[in-house]
Amino acid sequence: MTRPLRIDLPLSRDALASLRAGDEVILYGDVFTARDATHARLLAELRSDGHLPYGLAGQTLFYAGPTPPAAGRPAGAVGPTTAKRMDAATPELMRAGIVATIGKGARGRMVRDACIETGGVYFAAVGGAAALLATHVVGIEPVAYPELGTEALVRMRLEGFPAFVALDAHGGDLYAAAPGAWREEAGV
Numbered sequence: 001m002t003r004p005l006r007i008d009l010p011l012s013r014d015a016l017a018s019l020r021a022g023d024e025v026i027l028y029g030d031v032f033t034a035r036d037a038t039h040a041r042l043l044a045e046l047r048s049d050g051h052l053p054y055g056l057a058g059q060t061l062f063y064a065g066p067t068p069p070a071a072g073r074p075a076g077a078v079g080p081t082t083a084k085r086m087d088a089a090t091p092e093l094m095r096a097g098i099v100a101t102i103g104k105g106a107r108g109r110m111v112r113d114a115c116i117e118t119g120g121v122y123f124a125a126v127g128g129a130a131a132l133l134a135t136h137v138v139g140i141e142p143v144a145y146p147e148l149g150t151e152a153l154v155r156m157r158l159e160g161f162p163a164f165v166a167l168d169a170h171g172g173d174l175y176a177a178a179p180g181a182w183r184e185e186a187g188v
Helices: 034-050 090-097 109-118 130-134 146-151 174-186
Strands: 005-009 026-031 060-062 100-103 121-124 137-144 153-167
Touching: 034 090, 034 146, 109 121, 109 130, 109 153, 137 146, 153 174
Parallel strands: 005 026, 026 060, 060 100, 100 121
Antiparallel strands: 026 153, 121 153, 137 153
8 A cells, every 4th residue: 555645745747757546645845725716806907907816826726615714723623615616717726826726526628628638637536524624724815806715715724634636647546447447346
């Protein structure tokens, strides 16, 4: 059994090129939370100004809405949101400089193609474990759109956050490969 790969964020696209779909990773460093409403605003600003705002170029977007502090932690809970909801915005944001995203569930073909085109990756986190995942958040700083509440753009510092590479920069897709691998292993 291989050990999870330690990933220190932010990562260059060259470093992301070494990752493969199915790799287990442990994330350290800053990510920016962004859900539906934040994506709409980021796209509007990108289209208006021609570049990603708030220093997001080269960064990772985490599809999550951290809850208020609780249990002595910066966030009481922080679970991944279904990533497919952000599929329409993801290619444009990746072309503008986002290098990775984190969420849960499979992505569409246009996101897989954007990862190949830009050298980006999609990390999948386990859903349903928001309180446990919050134990890996060591800092939170509001960045923009505070009126959106839990959908605001927030810089979140991760320490030992578990995830998997679901889409890699070479076209690998964990969600597409997993059913076949299971059948092969089970002899079905």
